[in-house]
Amino acid sequence: MSSISIFLNSSVGKKVLMSLTGLFLMLFLVIHLLGNLQLLKHDDGYAFNTYAAFMTTNPLIKIVSWGTYFIIIIHAIRGISLERANRSNRTNKYVISNYHRSTHWTARKMGLLGAIILLFIVFHMSDFWWKYKFGETPWTKYTVELTTGNISSPEDVTGQGITKFTKYTDAANASEIVIAKDLYKKVVETFSNIFFVLFYAVSMLAIAFHLWHGFASSFQSLGINHKKYNPLIKGLGKAFSIIIPILFALIPIIMFFTHQ
Amino acid sequence: MKLTLKIWRQKNKNAHGEMKTYQVDHISDDMSFLEMIDVLNEELVEKNDDPVAFDHDCREGICGMCSMVINGQPHGPGKGITTCQLHMREFNDGDTIYIEPFRADAFPIIKDLVVDRSAFDRIQQAGGFISVNTSGNTIDANAIPVPKENADTAFDSATCIGCGACVAACKNSSAILFVSAKVSQFALLPQGELERKERALKMVEQMDKEGFGSCTNIGDCAAECPKEISLENIARLNREYISATIKSK
Numbered sequence A: 001m002s003s004i005s006i007f008l009n010s011s012v013g014k015k016v017l018m019s020l021t022g023l024f025l026m027l028f029l030v031i032h033l034l035g036n037l038q039l040l041k042h043d044d045g046y047a048f049n050t051y052a053a054f055m056t057t058n059p060l061i062k063i064v065s066w067g068t069y070f071i072i073i074i075h076a077i078r079g080i081s082l083e084r085a086n087r088s089n090r091t092n093k094y095v096i097s098n099y100h101r102s103t104h105w106t107a108r109k110m111g112l113l114g115a116i117i118l119l120f121i122v123f124h125m126s127d128f129w130w131k132y133k134f135g136e137t138p139w140t141k142y143t144v145e146l147t148t149g150n151i152s153s154p155e156d157v158t159g160q161g162i163t164k165f166t167k168y169t170d171a172a173n174a175s176e177i178v179i180a181k182d183l184y185k186k187v188v189e190t191f192s193n194i195f196f197v198l199f200y201a202v203s204m205l206a207i208a209f210h211l212w213h214g215f216a217s218s219f220q221s222l223g224i225n226h227k228k229y230n231p232l233i234k235g236l237g238k239a240f241s242i243i244i245p246i247l248f249a250l251i252p253i254i255m256f257f258t259h260q
Numbered sequence B: 001m002k003l004t005l006k007i008w009r010q011k012n013k014n015a016h017g018e019m020k021t022y023q024v025d026h027i028s029d030d031m032s033f034l035e036m037i038d039v040l041n042e043e044l045v046e047k048n049d050d051p052v053a054f055d056h057d058c059r060e061g062i063c064g065m066c067s068m069v070i071n072g073q074p075h076g077p078g079k080g081i082t083t084c085q086l087h088m089r090e091f092n093d094g095d096t097i098y099i100e101p102f103r104a105d106a107f108p109i110i111k112d113l114v115v116d117r118s119a120f121d122r123i124q125q126a127g128g129f130i131s132v133n134t135s136g137n138t139i140d141a142n143a144i145p146v147p148k149e150n151a152d153t154a155f156d157s158a159t160c161i162g163c164g165a166c167v168a169a170c171k172n173s174s175a176i177l178f179v180s181a182k183v184s185q186f187a188l189l190p191q192g193e194l195e196r197k198e199r200a201l202k203m204v205e206q207m208d209k210e211g212f213g214s215c216t217n218i219g220d221c222a223a224e225c226p227k228e229i230s231l232e233n234i235a236r237l238n239r240e241y242i243s244a245t246i247k248s249k
């Protein structure tokens, strides 16, 4: 075996892989959040739909997003197999177990929390991503006045033979025409249903708990444990695991109440 | 004091084990936990019953033999002590105490509370040593300059007694706290430099072969460790292992 495959199959290497993929996924969460926050703009989805079109057509972004899917899959498969292998090391269970519980319960439930996140990701991808790419998504035409930047109310142009994102300047009317798939409308529809809003909010709770342990843990896995920096890492981890999921969860909640 | 004991009895490695109930009386506060079991065993022997088998040797917290899980905690209640250092004053008259062996597939039960911890010996043999010239011109360790901080940290790591409580406490039955202590004590000293790379690679390889689990940074090992070996050792082992892999051919 080459040293890299020995590494990846060793208990330490498995850990390092979970850590690196986990760190990447946390970075992805931040970028994903910044994109999603555009859903809260009062522009009938102009910014969000243009962004969604950019994210699905730009070749560089395409490579990055396929990389992200790949990393989620690796993290999930390795995480589940790690959890299963670890459970099999004690065939005879304790009659009573009552250790000094040194760490937060989340540390012991990473597999369960990960599984909830995985369910969420599968649902989330089939709901938005799959429909956006392959399903029936409405098309919307925005007219942006070039002098003022005002966006006139969008026009539904579904079924008029439009197949790709278009943007051109209408010089006669001093405006810019943007025709985009209206993912925004889909999102509004989904989040008009209280059950979906709750489902998203609860899933964000699972991410929060996963990262409550996961953030600081990923540094320890890489061997980063230093008295001077530990408080900083722990503090950042707590802030990250609270703030990011709350902002994610607020989007459906705000949309639910503002699109009544 | 009078106590009810629920003890794991298992005839041999392959036998089916179960919890059996015993009563003991006239237990003094000043007895150690092992002396309390001695009292029980004397009574069992008098009745021609099989005494409870348990490991012990130094009875002063340095050999690491007295492995058992008491009321769900390796080495029982109290931080930073072994079973032999646990006193009966920690318990109250009328208490029921559960006593089980360390449980991990890599530590098979030999009899009752005695487990086979030879997996630790094999991990040590894989790399837990240094090369020293013993042909008469051995260099005095005190003649080799070592920064005080490194000497102290290495000493802290070296206090690991190989008792296996870390494995017993870990949800994953991981032995990484033990292995990381053994790797750290040498990684911090010039004497350990020669085999540094090999040591991390080989000890981890042997640890995985023995069927211990993979660490997920929970920290119950360090909380239960009688020598309070810190998780910093595990981070150090990870660094040693990563850099040994990068530098290996």
Ligand code: HEM
Pocket: A014, A015, A016, A018, A019, A020, A021, A022, A023, A025, A026, A029, A075, A076, A077, A079, A080, A082, A083, A110, A111, A113, A114, A115, A116, A117, A118, A121, A207, A210, A211, A213, A214, A215, A217, A218, A219, A221, B215, B216, B217
């Ligand atoms: C947004 C998605 C996710 C993020 C940001 C994320 C992040 C992380 C981080 C930072 C860690 C800590 C790594 C370490 O301790 O070194 C971790 C561990 C873990 N993750 Fe995830 N994760 C995500 C999704 C998932 C999914 C879908 C699963 C699959 C079932 C999963 C299963 C696990 C498991 C089992 C661990 C513990 C492994 C260990 O401690 O070594 N995670 N995750």
Ligand code: SF4
Pocket: B159, B160, B161, B162, B163, B164, B165, B166, B167, B177, B178, B181, B221, B224, B225, B226, B227, B228, B229
């Ligand atoms: S690390 Fe602690 S618990 Fe583990 S073997 Fe060493 S002394 Fe025992």
Ligand code: FES
Pocket: B055, B056, B057, B058, B059, B060, B061, B062, B063, B064, B065, B066, B082, B083, B084, B085
């Ligand atoms: S008997 Fe030696 S440590 Fe307990």
